[in-house]
Amino acid sequence: MSEPPRFDRGHTDDLMSFLAAGPSPYHAVANTAERLEKAGFRQVSETDAWTVTSAAEAAGSSGGKYVVRGGAIVAWYVPEGAAPHTPFRIVGAHTDSPNLRVKPLPDAGAHGWRQVAVEIYGGPLLNSWLDRDLGLAGRLTLRDGTTRLVNVDRPLLRVPQLAIHLDRSVSAEGLKLDKQRHLQPVWGLGDDVRDGDLIAFLEETAGLPAGEVTGWDLMVHSVEPPAYLGRGKELVAGPRMDNLLSVHAGVAALTAAAASGSALSSIPVLAAFDHEENGSQSDTGADGPLLGGVLERSVFARGGSYEDKARAFAGTVCLSSDTGHAVHPNYAERHDPTHHPRVNGGPILKVNVNNRYATDGSGRAVWAAACERANVPFQSFVSNNSMPCGTTIGPITAARHGIKTVDIGVAILSMHSARELCGADDPHLLANSLVAFLEG
Structure with missing residues (x-):
């Protein structure tokens, strides 16, 4: 364990910018x-041919490449002289x-409030x-089929909680939220709720002509920026x-x-896949064909055969x-x-014998070797036997x-909250171990 870390707290500073963006x-x-792109990687289109005789032969040759599909990205680097x-x-x-x-149909409202109709994605901590x-x-998505990113990164919406004076039972029985009735955010005032108001607002925000948007994939986010926390700024919230x-x-x-x-x-x-939080079953999820297709095409673009792909x-x-x-200091009994x-104890190795995690003994050895090479400590996580395990x-x-x-x-606290908490050192310790793994 002699090689010094490559990343330090500067990596965590950069993480905070990445989260905000x-x-x-x-x-x-x-x-x-x-x-x-700044590191010299170049985008490859999935609709181009990746054969060595095509104009897109860079997909199989040496250097850095990446493919983007919606909310997913696969990037790879082919070393000089790599075999199929x-x-x-x-x-x-x-x-x-x-x-x-x-x-x-996003436009909703009642009793003089303008609201946005939302659906629950994944398993969020609703109260957060x-x-x-x-x-x-x-x-x-525009009329011509192209897409445009939009980000209203200012206070625009709010999901107001019912005052305790109108729900005295909340102190004794706890907060109970109905996903349909209690989580629709407000974003203005007015009794005349017109269909198309929200999209018209976003078209104006994005500098698009009225009626140009025909589809959308939109979500709310907290506008509070990530921040260091704690007496010695040893924690990060974001x-x-x-x-x-x-x-x-x-x-x-x-x-x-x-x-x-x-x-x-x-x-x-x-x-990096999309849709993990709801099962990964999509064309951009881990249970879709994206990764396998990219890796297979990379092998074939370098002149490989099915046998080379299998190897x-x-x-x-x-x-x-x-x-x-x-x-968790307040719920330690929930842990093993x-x-x-x-x-800040280093990244964790996640184990579950019922295959909710994929780790086995030989995989642990691969991980331990990478951490040793990177001079990074690691910890082990296993669920309490009485608690269901995530995946x-x-x-x-x-x-x-x-x-x-x-x-x-x-390891973090407040997982699935609108604002989560980690140690300020763990992100760069993880990155160092990943470098050692990739260099293998």
Whole structure:
């Protein structure tokens, strides 16, 4: 354990900027692509031919490439002289977070209030969205089929909580929220609620002609910026750490590994999927064809055969990086009594014998070797036997592609809240371990 860390608190500073710039999966992907471009990576279109004789032969040749599909991005770096059967080393993550998303007919209201009709996405801590200043961001689809990102990053909406004077039972019985009736945000006043008001407002905001938008994928977000917390600023509070923290670490690690060039013995990959929070079953989710298609086409573009693809996949390893649970000081009994991950104690290895996580003993050895090389400590997480265990893209990736997968991440508090909490050192410790893994 002699190699010094490559990233420090400056990485955490940059993470905070990344979180703020990613109010939707589409913004997170655009931000990731911009960082890859600055590092010399070039975008490849899925609709182009990737054969070595085509104009897009760069998809198979050496250098950094990436593919964008909606809220997902797959990026990879082919070292000089890589054979068709060269295995991949993959960092997997996801770009989506639980939140409130705008319905197809967004304009609603009652009793003089203008409201936005929203649907619950994933499994958010509903109470964390109450009485919070909210913006609106996402993707607009135009008449010609192109898309435009939009981000109203100012206080625009609010989900007001009922005053305690009108619900005296809340102190004794706890807050009870009906997902349909109690979570529709207000965004103005007026009795005349007209269909198209919200979209017209967003068209004006984006500088588009009236009636140009024919489709949308919109979601609310907290406009409070990420911030350091604590006596020694040893904590970070911010939105969407689950799981933009891992996406950020992954792109930093990929670009650092690419700088190693021909010294790499594997092809480093970053795969950041959408829709993890609702099952990953989409064309941009981990249970879709995106990753397998990209890896397979990369093999064939380098002149490989089906046999080369099978050899490459057999030697491939994926780290499924997602946030996990730090021991909570107020609810320690909810955790396994012998596994208490602490913030700033290093990234965690996530284990579940019922395959809710994909880690096994040989995967643990891969992870331990990467952490040792990076001079990074790591911790182990396993759920309390009496508590149901969450899951990740790890088991899906392992089963769909037949590749060894290990579940890891950073321990946080307030997971699925509108504002989560992590240690200020853990993000750069994760990034350092990912570099060591990708360089393999």
